[in-house]
Structure formats: C-alpha cells, structure tokens
Amino acid sequence: xxxxxxxxxxxxxxxxxxxxxxxxxxxxxxxxxxxxxxxxxxxxxxxxxxxxxxxxxxxxxxxxxxxxxxxxxxxxxxxxxxxxxxxxxxxxxxxxxxxxxxxxxxxxxxxxxxxxxxxxxx
Amino acid sequence: xxxxxxxxxxxxxxxxxxxxxxxxxxxxxxxxxxxxxxxxxxxxxxxxxxxxxxxxxxxxxxxxxxxxxxxxxxxxxxxxxxxxxxxxxxxxxxxxxxxxxxxxxxxxxxxxx
Numbered sequence: 001x002x003x004x005x006x007x008x009x010x011x012x013x014x015x016x017x018x019x020x021x022x023x024x025x026x027x028x029x030x031x032x033x034x035x036x037x038x039x040x041x042x043x044x045x046x047x048x049x050x051x052x053x054x055x056x057x058x059x060x061x062x063x064x065x066x067x068x069x070x071x072x073x074x075x076x077x078x079x080x081x082x083x084x085x086x087x088x089x090x091x092x093x094x095x096x097x098x099x100x101x102x103x104x105x106x107x108x109x110x111x112x113x114x115x116x117x118x119x120x121x122x
Numbered sequence: 123x124x125x126x127x128x129x130x131x132x133x134x135x136x137x138x139x140x141x142x143x144x145x146x147x148x149x150x151x152x153x154x155x156x157x158x159x160x161x162x163x164x165x166x167x168x169x170x171x172x173x174x175x176x177x178x179x180x181x182x183x184x185x186x187x188x189x190x191x192x193x194x195x196x197x198x199x200x201x202x203x204x205x206x207x208x209x210x211x212x213x214x215x216x217x218x219x220x221x222x223x224x225x226x227x228x229x230x231x232x233x234x235x
Contacts, residue, residue, distance in 0.1 A: 035224075045164075045172065045215055047224040059222040095171055108162035108219045110183070112171035 002026040002111040004096045009116030015085055020116055022079040022096030030054075030074035033099035033107060036081050039115075040092040048094070049081065052105040059106075064090075086120045093117050124148050124218050128227035134235040141203040143230045145216035150196045151179075153220065160220035163192055163201045166229075167212045175214075176201065208234060 008020040022034070036048040049060045049070040058070055069082040079096055093115040099107035125148040135141040151159045159179035164172035174183050176192035179199055189204040203210055211234060216227040 044229045045166075045217075045226045047222075047226070050222070050224075061223050100174075100177065106219055106222060106224070108160075108174060108177050108217060109164075109172075110174050110177075112173070115171055 002098060004098065004111060004113035006094065006096050006113045006116035009094065009118045011119040011121065012086055013122050014087060014120055016120075017082070017084045018086060018118060020081040020083065020094055020096075020118075022113055024077045024079065024096075024098070027098070027111075028102070029077040031102040033057075033101075033105040034072060034079045035097045035099060035109060036070060036079075037095045037097050037109070037112075038090075038092045038118075039095070040089070043092070046092075050099070050105060051079070053102065057105050083118070086118075088120050091118060091120045123223055124151075124221065124225050126216055126218055126225050126227040128214075128216060128230050130230060131228065132231040132233070134233045135203075135206045136235045137208065138205050139235075141206050141210070141232055143201045143214050143216075143232070145194075145199040145201070145227050147197045147199075147218055151199075151218050151220050152196050159195050159199070160218055161192075161194075161199050162217045162219060163190075164215045164217065165210075165212045166215065172215065203232075206232075206234070 003025045005023045035050045095115045096113040097109035098111040100110040161179040163176040166172040180192045213229045
C-alpha cells in the first residue's frame with residue numbers, strides 16, 4: 001500500500017532554514033506528481049508546492065515563493081522541501097501528499113503522510 | 123486565486139440523520155472540454171491527515187462508505203452524509219484542483235448532537 005513518511009521537522013528561529021523529506025513507498029513514485037500541504041495549529045489546510053513526476057514542472061503558493069524549494073530524487077523515492085528564511089507564520093504540520101493522476105501534475109491528493117511538525121519561534 | 127467558501131463552519135447532527143455541507147467557489151470549476159468539475163472533498167479526524175472522500179465532485183473514492191455522496195457543478199457543491207455515524211465526527215474540507223494555487227475551503231466541523 002502507499003506509504004509516505006515525512007521527517008525533518010523541528011523548532012527553529014525566524015530567518016533560519018529547515019529541510020523536510022518524504023520517503024515514499026508502495027507505488028511508482030517516479031510516475032506521480034507530489035505535493036506539500038501544511039496546516040497551522042488549529043487551522044485549515046494550505047497547499048504549499050507541487051512538483052511533476054520528472055521535476056520539470058513546479059508551482060508554489062505565493063506565501064512561500066522565493067523562500068521554499070521543492071525537489072525530488074526518483075532514484076531514492078524521496079521528496080524534499082528546502083525552507084529558507086522561515087517566518088513565524090510558517091509554523092504548522094507539513095504533509096507530503098501524492099497526486100492522483102500520473103499524467104496531470106495539478107491534482108487532488110489520494111494519499112497523505114502523517115506529517116512533520118515545524119515550529120518557528122524566537 | 124480561486125476562493126473556496128464552505129458553509130456552515132460547524133454542524134451538529136443526530137446519529138442516523140443527514141448532514142449536509144456546502145462549498146462555493148469564486149469561479150466555475152467545470153472544465154467543459156472534459157465535462158468534469160475539479161472539486162474534491164476530504165475528511166480529517168483529530169490527529170490524523172486528511173483522507174479523500176469524493177473527487178470530480180461526485181465520484182466516491184474506493185472504500186468510502188456509500189452514505190457519503192457529492193453533488194453540484196460549476197460553483198456550488200454539496201457533501202451529504204446520509205445516515206450519520208459516530209465515526210463521521212471530523213472536519214470536512216472541499217478543495218479545487220482546477221488551477222494553482224490549489225485552494226481549500228476553511229473547513230466544516232461536524233459533531234454529534
């Protein structure tokens with residue numbers, strides 16, 4: 001079955017960096033677009049970024065553009081999110097999510113990891 | 123950006139009764155060349171990641187009980203739970219996937235009356 005396991009979360013000060021990873025298994029990772037979605041404490045869901053199956057197409061939410069970088073290593077079935085210049089409002093649980101379709105990058109999410117918690121605080 | 127607005131924000135329904143959650147998008151989610159609405163519904167229970175229930179506005183995900191149904195087209199959509207069970211207590215979100223940025227509704231908290 002599809003399994004997505006996030007790691008790399010933690011507590012950091014504003015303006016610092018953090019790198020999240022997502023280990024994927026149970027499906028043909030290299031064939032699907034992958035997303036990061038976050039959830040601030042007690043709040044709703046916010047889409048962060050998507051990368052196409054081969055890395056050729058990438059989109060970001062305006063709130064993270066220029067600070068976050070999504071990437072993938074299909075040889076290691078791993079998705080990453082490099083987060084620089086972190087702000088207090090980046091605090092939350094970050095979920096790795098699989099796109100449903102193996103052709104179209106922009107999609108809904110048919111599998112989610114358990115999430116990794118990021119806290120940005122001085 | 124496409125803004126998604128859900129109503130109500132919270133809802134209390136008796137066991138065995140019907141629950142209805144509405145979702146309105148700021149622009150049409152109907153992709154006419156494919157005749158499909160790019161709208162999904164998710165359920166999120168406390169301490170868990172979301173889980174997709176419905177996509178293409180009305181297609182039930184495999185394994186989702188048939189008491190969950192989705193309807194609507196264009197800008198107005200509805201998630202209906204026909205006979206509420208205790209395990210349906212959760213927050214429900216609609217999401218558009220027509221274009222980036224992908225956007226969610228603010229969520230509807232469903233409780234037992």
